[in-house]
Amino acid sequence: MKKRQNVTIKGTKDGIVLHLDDSCSYEDLKKELDDKLSANQTTEGERHLTPVKVDVGNRYLSDAQREEIKNLIRQKKNLVVDDIESNVVTRAEVDKLRAENEVVTVSRIIRSGQVLEVPGDLLLIGDVNPGGTVVAGGNIFIMGTLKGIAHAGVFGNDQAVISASSMQPSQLRISDCINRAPDNAQKTEKREMECAYIDDNHQIIVDRLQVLINLRPNLNRFEGGH
């Protein structure tokens, strides 16, 4: 009986894909990958790097193993690994991913001295009073009045936005940008339904809420419909 191949190389319209079997042991896989790539070694002097994709199926690879596979492929041929695809993710990764994509709804007033932190988007039904702080990994949407500090995209997401029904913040922070209220702010000025975002010059801009429709199309999560 012919032994089933653990490593198959296929050319698709997206480029070369290495399929690595997911039922054999990792050591066997590594060995066969090594053999196969060595066997096909050509002596072309041309240093032309070809990007390849690696599909490992239902096998979970740790970060160290991913690195090992990448190095193995890189050493043997003029191939460079573009991406390693796996059908498996760990629970921790999923939890993190879910937390980052979740919109957390909070209904209370963030008072002076209080800090509210969420990993994903924040929808606050209430106010942020002066001296209060809200921090989010993603966007911040405040249905009430923002008078304190709001920090969106805290892990370095420049695309994050802050919006509030009434925008009177003491400070706005997005990613690593900080913007503060002018010292002689006009109290009478109406600041309703506004948003803040980082523009091309890496400055925080406060504008009408509606500009986000064009500037941040990724805020759309609704799929389907007409």
Added chain:
Amino acid sequence: MGEAIVITSGKGGVGKTTTSANIGTALALQGKKVCLVDTDIGLRNLDVVMGLENRIIYDLVDVVEGRCKIHQALVKDKRFEDLLYLLPAAQTVDKSAVTPEQMHKLINELKQDYDYIIIDCPAGIEQGFQNAIAGADRAIVVTTPEVSAVRDADRIIGLLEKAKTVESPKLVINRIRNHMMKSGDMLDVDEITTHLSIELIGIVADDEEVIKASNHGEPIALNPNSKASIAYRNIARRILGESIPLQPLEDKNKSVFGKIKQFFGVR
């Protein structure tokens, strides 16, 4: 079984002690049995405002440390027939002399014998504050129409909400100067209540009579002719559950006042 109400503010000098003395007096005037508890250990002055300083023999720390029985430390107010008592704070030690657990036990004991325990809280958010709120069932936050006082009140409300032992705090706005509010040089009542978003239980106008009365050791609530006195008496009646509309300030300012009423009515 009585009810313990803590009077607090965060910021100093907004009138916690005056408010405590007057609400206590006004409740006694309504025929309730009241015990005032001064928790500002080391900086006591509720006894001075009440004019009871000379009669202090034992204090709160003596009771907590078992040097005397509660009833020995309580100072009776002679102006009332067995209705108003004061448990004075110690002056020689500091706030760390008492723990929140001890306070809780003390207040619970007092609740057996009195209808209302009014706890005068020290300024700040440290141990003194934690002690004061430990045994309280309700809280009244005092603020003045100043940005700094409102900011501290906001912080205190946050801490009270976090503590969860006291039900939603009520607001007293003290030292209102009507002409400054009207000219916009002072935060107006509406602005403060919207900002703090807790129920308003009383507004007290700035009145020189209050200072005079305090200096004489006679709470203003005893004087029926002063505006501030009426305001304190109304607060007491609202604590008792009566629904009394807020007294108009000097001259009727319909627009502002209508809004307050509306706000009050909605909640």
